[in-house]
Amino acid sequence: MPAAAGERGVRTSVAAGGNIDPMHQFTVEPIVGLHAGGYDISFTNSALWMAIALLCFWGFMIGGMKRELVPGRWQMMVEGLTGFVTNMMRTNIGPEGRKFTPYVFSLFTFILICNFLGLFPIGIIRPLGVNAHSFAATSHFSITGVLAILSFSIVLIVGFGRHGFHFFSLFVPHGTPWYIALLVAPIEFVSFFVRPFSLGLRLFVAMTAGHILLDVFGSFIVTGLNAGPGYGLLVSLPSFLLIIGISALEILVAAIQAYVFALLTSLYLNDAINLH
């Protein structure tokens, strides 16, 4: 009987003794174990979901890049997305931002798809098992941090490549008196070098917090129903209604965080290209 198996499966996901273990969903587990030269290069669930995100990205783009004179629905979607990023780059950087549009577009779309895939409730697909859950690759600092360092490196390379050592004038806003500059330069310096950290941290924490929230309320539903019909009505039903709202909010957050990451990358690029 699938219901009994389901109940047993769900109970194991809520840790023993009624304690909720919201951090369990973030464990990176190897799917195919690989070791080379003393390093663990296993194919993990994180890598799997990033590969799925890449496949979705490819499928979405290839399906829409038809260059038809009268675009169909799919081509409209792809053109809407590329147009959105192109427009953002033009308003924030100007005509020179055109060169960096492919990078920011790939960044934006990859983060967006990773965020959405993390919210995908694959536990309801029976053959995968009730404990199967999708993995938000962007809920790990190792992923978002690398993306942030990538953006920051491009900013540094472009900045020093275009302006040479004049790039350091970024730390002293134009027309600052020298006694103010002594104060402002260290502050600007710190705020510049904290950028990759804050960029990666924002995305990772926003996704982690959302998933913890969903996990906690999901556990409330299960433990409430296990405790009896009274608790089910008192605890599980409000939790269930709340989780619908939170899921909608999380879809919004997934889109906003991808947008904010791309927006801040374009602003930092603007600093590097046009200085202050």
Added chain:
Amino acid sequence: MDLASAKVIGAGLAAIGVGLSALGVGNVFGSFLESALRNPAAADGQQGRLFIGFAAAELLGLIAFVVAIIILFVAK
């Protein structure tokens, strides 16, 4: 007070920062809406700045959340 209780109390105190950042985020969107209703034609051009303000206000709340998580799960 033993360490376990102190940790839980500390995490709860750190959560105050999350609530305060909610005030900040609400203020960003509230002020935007207030002025956008006065001059709807100029509102679309300021959407980028709206999200920069949102990101800055939200980051501090998220850092407060990180502090709570570090206290609960990382600090020994």
